[in-house]
Amino acid sequence: MGFFLKLVSYIFHPLLIPFAGTIAYFMVTPKYSPLEVQSGNVLPIFILTIIIPIISFLILKNLGIVNSVFIPNIKERRYPLYISIALLLMVLVKVIPNNYTAELYYYFLGLIAATMSALLLLFLDFKSSIHMMGIGSLLMFMVSLSIHFEINISLIISLLTLATGLIASSRIYLKAHNKYEVIIGFLIGSVSQLLTVKFWL
Numbered sequence: 591m592g593f594f595l596k597l598v599s600y601i602f603h604p605l606l607i608p609f610a611g612t613i614a615y616f617m618v619t620p621k622y623s624p625l626e627v628q629s630g631n632v633l634p635i636f637i638l639t640i641i642i643p644i645i646s647f648l649i650l651k652n653l654g655i656v657n658s659v660f661i662p663n664i665k666e667r668r669y670p671l672y673i674s675i676a677l678l679l680m681v682l683v684k685v686i687p688n689n690y691t692a693e694l695y696y697y698f699l700g701l702i703a704a705t706m707s708a709l710l711l712l713f714l715d716f717k718s719s720i721h722m723m724g725i726g727s728l729l730m731f732m733v734s735l736s737i738h739f740e741i742n743i744s745l746i747i748s749l750l751t752l753a754t755g756l757i758a759s760s761r762i763y764l765k766a767h768n769k770y771e772v773i774i775g776f777l778i779g780s781v782s783q784l785l786t787v788k789f790w791l
Contacts, residue, residue: 595760602757604724608639608678611697611731618735618743619693630689638677638685646673664717671709671720678702693738696786697731704782708775719767719775725754726779734783738791 612635616628647670650656656666682698704727708718729750736743754776761767767775 592763595756595763598753598756598760599721599764599766602721602725602753604720605640605643607724607728608681608698608701609636611701611728612694614728614732614746615691615694615697615735618732618739618741618746620739620741623691627689627691631685631691631694634685635681638681642677643670643673646670664712664715667717667720668709668712671705671712675702675705675709678705692790693735696790697727697783700731700783700786701727703785704778707778707782711774711778716774717767717771718778719758719761719772721757721761722754722767722772722775723779725750725757726776727783728779729754730780730783734787734791 609632612632616623616632647656650669655669657663678698678701682695682702686695686698704723708720708723711718729747732743732747732750735741736747758772758776761772762769
């Protein structure tokens with residue numbers, strides 16, 4: 591059981607959430623998206639939100655600034671969040687405007703708001719769950735897309751809801767977070783997306 595829940599934490603690592611939302615959007619949108627628009631968003635977002643953060647983590651680990659991929663220490667968590675905010679802002683300012691997609695623009699705006707909220711809580715010595723923040727953001731984005739496009743993606747939403755429960759159980763079981771940190775993390779992610787909905791829904 592412990593191995594399975596640890597595997598869940600790796601599979602649904604928050605590092606994958608921006609890219610997962612981007613792929614999910616192009617999979618479910620009924621709007622015609624030329625290949626140029628898709629590749630113009632997908633490839634740069636993959637590089638900026640997965641490749642560069644992995645390289646950054648390896649550099650931070652070699653410098654002794656962070657020790658684990660899950661970054662349990664409050665002080666250590668600040669540096670990856672700084673990097674994450676900078677890279678998400680780069681996506682928002684440099685990538686999406688070149689191949690403009692309103693839904694993705696506000697999805698990333700919500701991710702930035704959530705990440706900044708998590709960072710602010712760190713300065714208050716509260717370690718919210720970034721895993722739950724990520725899955726909360728993705729789940730709310732999918733729900734919003736379902737309403738916006740009036741499409742039935744209940745299977746995806748159901749699987750994400752199941753994943754939310756598994757991630758919450760994983761973080762508590764592994765003693766990475768307590769139940770309050772898990773709940774606050776989920777609320778940060780979902781509410782941040784919810785606040786952007788009125789601009790594109």
